[in-house]
Amino acid sequence: MTCSDFLKELTDYLDDSMDAQTRAELEDHLQWCHNCYVVCNTTKMTIEIYRDSHLYELPDDLRGRLRAAILSKCKGHEGPCT
Amino acid sequence: MGTIQPKVAEPAGDELALVHAAKAGDIGAFEQLVRRYDRNVFRIAQHITQNREDAEDVVQDAFLKAYQNLGNFQEQSKFYTWLVRIAVNEALMRLRRRRPERMVSLDEDIKTEEDSMPREVADWAPNPEQLYTQGELKEILGKTIQGLPPSFRTVFVLRDVEGLSTEETADALDLSIPAVKSRLLRARLQLRERLSKYFKNRTGGDGKK
Numbered sequence: 001m002t003c004s005d006f007l008k009e010l011t012d013y014l015d016d017s018m019d020a021q022t023r024a025e026l027e028d029h030l031q032w033c034h035n036c037y038v039v040c041n042t043t044k045m046t047i048e049i050y051r052d053s054h055l056y057e058l059p060d061d062l063r064g065r066l067r068a069a070i071l072s073k074c075k076g077h078e079g080p081c082t
Numbered sequence: 083m084g085t086i087q088p089k090v091a092e093p094a095g096d097e098l099a100l101v102h103a104a105k106a107g108d109i110g111a112f113e114q115l116v117r118r119y120d121r122n123v124f125r126i127a128q129h130i131t132q133n134r135e136d137a138e139d140v141v142q143d144a145f146l147k148a149y150q151n152l153g154n155f156q157e158q159s160k161f162y163t164w165l166v167r168i169a170v171n172e173a174l175m176r177l178r179r180r181r182p183e184r185m186v187s188l189d190e191d192i193k194t195e196e197d198s199m200p201r202e203v204a205d206w207a208p209n210p211e212q213l214y215t216q217g218e219l220k221e222i223l224g225k226t227i228q229g230l231p232p233s234f235r236t237v238f239v240l241r242d243v244e245g246l247s248t249e250e251t252a253d254a255l256d257l258s259i260p261a262v263k264s265r266l267l268r269a270r271l272q273l274r275e276r277l278s279k280y281f282k283n284r285t286g287g288d289g290k291k
Contacts, residue, residue: 007200011267015248016085035203039274042206045281046274047086047242049211053223055243056128056137058121066124066138067116070145074112080105080152 001029006036014044086242101161105152112152116145119162122244123169129239130173132228133180140176144169159253163246167254170236177232200271202278210281226276234269241266 006029012018013026030037058066097118103111120141127140147168148155155164211219227235240251241262252262 014086038203038205039200043270043274056125058124066141073146074149
């Protein structure tokens with residue numbers, strides 16, 4: 001397996017959506033290829049940092065205002081069309 | 083090396099009952115659906131539009147549209163996936179309005195393989211997020227994701243931030259599964275590359291064995 005092959009499979013590897021044999025081949029590559037190990041590890045960290053970052057949280061006061069506006073607009077319409 | 087664990091829980095069992103009640107005109111039931119997903123919709127909208135006012139408008143318009151079109155929701159997907167599809171379309175529409183000079187499309191594909199090939203292979207500090215204050219970290223993450231093309235940013239946000247499955251992301255964006263996977267890989271690698279300059283281990287070493 002080349003580094004380019006490894007990279008193509010990286011998303012499925014991180015998402016654990018691959019068969020056991022491909023997984024074993026990728027892990028074998030990681031054993032000896034330090035660059036791919038670093039890329040894999042730091043990509044995983046990238047995902048975790050974004051997922052845990054609470055970027056763009058909705059503040060409570062804005063949340064209340066938006067909800068009031070949404071419900072007021074909904075009430076002003078005829079309701080769900082069926 | 084471990085894999086990424088999805089963080090999103092399955093929808094509560096009462097969700098379909100709320101959808102049915104809302105379809106019948108029960109505004110209280112719809113309000114509960116708004117409470118359940120308004121934070122997610124806001125986050126997605128802000129990520130796509132990169133503009134606070136636009137994100138607020140998207141939240142309002144997406145929920146209003148969802149309410150008006152509940153009768154067309156066939157219940158073949160989760161309510162949330164259906165809502166995300168509406169919100170993404172609203173957000174992209176706002177983005178196009180704000181940047182008419184640039185064609186904004188989810189279909190825009192990748193120029194070359196080169197854009198995602200790792201160049202920076204230095205390892206990161208063990209807890210890179212602790213190198214910065216909370217405010218600095220948010221600024222770095224916001225600035226970095228803003229640099230991605232909208233089509234990559236949207237797939238990354240739905241899949242990795244909001245925790246939708248690949249199939250749900252494809253469904254919400256009307257993309258094929260290979261297209262979602264291709265964009266996701268490129269988004270992840272580009273973000274990793276850009277974050278490396280902030281997070282790499284500064285204690286020495288060139289990242290090679």
